[in-house]
Amino acid sequence: DGGITQSPKYLFRKEGQNVTLSCEQNLNHDAMYWYRQDPGQGLRLIYYSQIVNDFQKGDIAEGYSVSREKKESFPLTVTSAQKNPTAFYLCASSNTDELFFGEGSRLTVL
Amino acid sequence: QKEVEQDPGPLSVPEGAIVSLNCTYSNSAFQYFMWYRQYSRKGPELLMYTYSSGNKEDGRFTAQVDKSSKYISLFIRDSQPSDSATYLCAMSYSGGGADGLTFGKGTHLIIQP
Numbered sequence: 001d002g003g004i005t006q007s008p009k010y011l012f013r014k015e016g017q018n019v020t021l022s023c024e025q026n027l028n029h030d031a032m033y034w035y036r037q038d039p040g041q042g043l044r045l046i047y048y049s050q051i052v053n054d055f056q057k058g059d060i061a062e063g064y065s066v067s068r069e070k071k072e073s074f075p076l077t078v079t080s081a082q083k084n085p086t087a088f089y090l091c092a093s094s095n096t097d098e099l100f101f102g103e104g105s106r107l108t109v110l
Numbered sequence: 111q112k113e114v115e116q117d118p119g120p121l122s123v124p125e126g127a128i129v130s131l132n133c134t135y136s137n138s139a140f141q142y143f144m145w146y147r148q149y150s151r152k153g154p155e156l157l158m159y160t161y162s163s164g165n166k167e168d169g170r171f172t173a174q175v176d177k178s179s180k181y182i183s184l185f186i187r188d189s190q191p192s193d194s195a196t197y198l199c200a201m202s203y204s205g206g207g208a209d210g211l212t213f214g215k216g217t218h219l220i221i222q223p
Contacts (some may be wrong), residue, residue: 004153040118042116045210046115092153098144099156101153
């Protein structure tokens with residue numbers, strides 16, 4: 001089935017550790033996105049990529065890094081520099097205005 | 111002033127009622143307007159997509175855009191318990207939307223059986 005796969009679904013990490021969230025899509029979409037969702041905050045854009053080997057910062061990129069080496073993959077690293085990393089992270093892809101979202105990854109930093 | 115304002119709720123209504131969900135926005139450059147539905151612990155899914163002002167109907171759902179008032183609405187007729195979810199409005203400047211969407215905070219809707 002075509003779609004977006006995020007892993008892991010739940011992740012616990014100690015403070016100060018980097019963590020990488022995986023996002024894979026088989027929809028042949030050019031654009032991919034990472035959003036963060038916090039209670040009462042809605043979705044906020046972290047990074048996006050419109051083409052392989054190119055990506056742009058979104059509204060809240062500080063403390064995060066990404067790569068886009070393949071069209072299908074857009075991993076997000078939450079670094080130790082991110083002050084409040086505990087959140088629900090959503091990956092999406094698009095060829096038009098319609099964003100298709102993955103199921104999300106819930107990161108908890110202890 | 112935030113770019114997109116949306117009442118977080120919760121909004122609780124009895125089954126069969128007509129539901130009205132709304133968003134206001136401040137940036138007149140937004141041209142494309144969407145409503146996403148998000149069930150608990152899941153990713154959002156597109157419900158309605160409209161361009162510029164006007165109405166769009168799809169089954170029990172109707173989306174309205176009033177650009178002059180910077181106000182968009184989603185109406186749900188004959189609401190069902192399965193409609194219980196968080197509804198997010200979203201908007202973008204360009205048709206491609208490649209630079210991402212601007213979302214409201216979402217309204218948590220509860221349909222009581």
